[in-house]
Amino acid sequence: xxxxxxxxxxxxxxxxxxxxxxxxxxxxxxxxxxxxxxxxxxxxxxxxxxxxxxxxxxxxxxxxxxxxxxxxxxxxxxxxxxxxxxxxxxxxxxxxxxxxxxxxxxxxxxxxxxxxxxxxxxxxxxxxxxxxxxxxxxxxxxxxxxxxxxxxxxxxxxxxxxxxxxxxxxxxxxxxxxxxxxxxxxxxxxxxxxxxxxxxxxxxxxxxxxxxxxxxxx
Numbered sequence: 001x002x003x004x005x006x007x008x009x010x011x012x013x014x015x016x017x018x019x020x021x022x023x024x025x026x027x028x029x030x031x032x033x034x035x036x037x038x039x040x041x042x043x044x045x046x047x048x049x050x051x052x053x054x055x056x057x058x059x060x061x062x063x064x065x066x067x068x069x070x071x072x073x074x075x076x077x078x079x080x081x082x083x084x085x086x087x088x089x090x091x092x093x094x095x096x097x098x099x100x101x102x103x104x105x106x107x108x109x110x111x112x113x114x115x116x117x118x119x120x121x122x123x124x125x126x127x128x129x130x131x132x133x134x135x136x137x138x139x140x141x142x143x144x145x146x147x148x149x150x151x152x153x154x155x156x157x158x159x160x161x162x163x164x165x166x167x168x169x170x171x172x173x174x175x176x177x178x179x180x181x182x183x184x185x186x187x188x189x190x191x192x193x194x195x196x197x198x199x200x201x202x203x204x205x206x207x208x209x210x211x212x213x214x215x216x217x218x
Contacts, residue, residue: 001177001178001181001182001183001184001185001186001187002185002186002187003174003186003187003189003192004046004186004187004188004189005189005191005192006043006046006188006189006190006191007189007190007191007192011042012042013039013042013043013190016035016038016039016042016190017039017167017190017191019031019035020032020035020036020039020167020206020212021204021205021206026206026207026212029212029213029214029215032212032213033085033213034085036085036086036089036138036167036209036213037085037086037088037089037092038089039086039089039167039190040085040086040087040088040089040090040092040136040165041089041090041092041093042089043089043090043165043188043190044089044090044092044093044094044134044165045093046188047134047163047165047186047188048070048093048094050163050186051070051071051072051074051132052070052071052072053068053069053070053071054068054069054071055067055068055069056068056069072131072132072160072161073098073130073131073132073160074094074096074097074098074131074132074134075097075098075099075100075125075126075128075131075132075133075134075159076090076091076094076097076098076099076100076134076136077099077100077101077102077125077128077133077134077135077136077149077153078099078100078101078102078135078136078137079102079103079135079136079137079145079146079149080101080102080103080122081210081213081214082137082138082139082208082209082210082213083136083137083138084213085138085213086136086137086138086165086167087099087136090134090136090165094134097134098126098131099125100123100124100125100126100128100153101122101123101124101125102122102123102125102148102149102152102153103122103123123152123153125153125156126156127156127157128153128154128156128157128158128159129156129157129158129159130157130158130159130160131157131159131160132159132160132161132162132163133153133159133161133162133163134162134163134164134165135149135150135153135162135163135164135165136164136165136166137149137164137165137166138166138167138168138209139166139167139168139202139205139209140164140166140168140169140170140173140174140177140187140189141169141170141172141173141196141200141201141202142170142172142173142176142196142200143172143173143174143175143176143177143180144176146164146166146173146176146177147176147177147180147181150162150164150180150181151180161184162181162182162184162185162186163185163186163187163188164177164181164185164186164187164188165187165188165189166187166188166189166190167189167190167191167209168189168190168191168192168193168202168205168206169187169189169191169192169193169202170192170193170194170195170196170202171192171194171195172195172196174187174192193205
């Protein structure tokens with residue numbers, strides 16, 4: 001599995017990441033969501049460079065020109081609910097993509113809230129057969145939710161190519177994906193943080209993305 005970590009290079013993504021991590025910026029829910037969307041847009045643009053293209057002849061008022069256009073059939077899938085703003089950022093770039101949604105969430109399995117299990121309850125998606133599948137989920141902590149979404153989506157067919165995108169990952173999450181997905185998958189992360197705390201939250205991270213975007217859940 002190829003891993004692309006944008007924090008290892010200088011780009012405006014680092015500026016957006018600094019804001020979403022900042023406790024004072026997090027008080028503005030609109031700003032937080034907008035930055036998650038913008039990270040998605042920037043990442044989608046970079047990912048678009050790896051797709052396959054074919055020329056299309058376009059007629060202008062003064063003539064014609066051949067322009068390379070994306071050949072891939074893109075299917076953009078997200079993990080509910082935290083993935084929605086990130087998904088929207090990708091959708092602004094891949095605006096003709098089909099869309100899929102997976103409800104995969106983690107639940108603590110012990111009283112101390114140090115062990116988690118992953119549950120999938122719902123999926124709505126076209127077939128991924130022959131398509132370029134892009135799975136987006138902002139947090140790659142243990143990797144369990146992403147693997148659950150990947151496995152659920154691949155039950156609908158064999159994709160041409162798979163890309164996985166996260167805002168923040170951990171070495172543990174990356175390792176989980178490496179063990180669970182095919183070798184030709186590419187992982188895109190805005191940053192990979194050192195690890196998780198005892199409650200399986202990414203450190204230093206920025207907290208719970210779903211809560212920061214939409215409000216705390218019961």
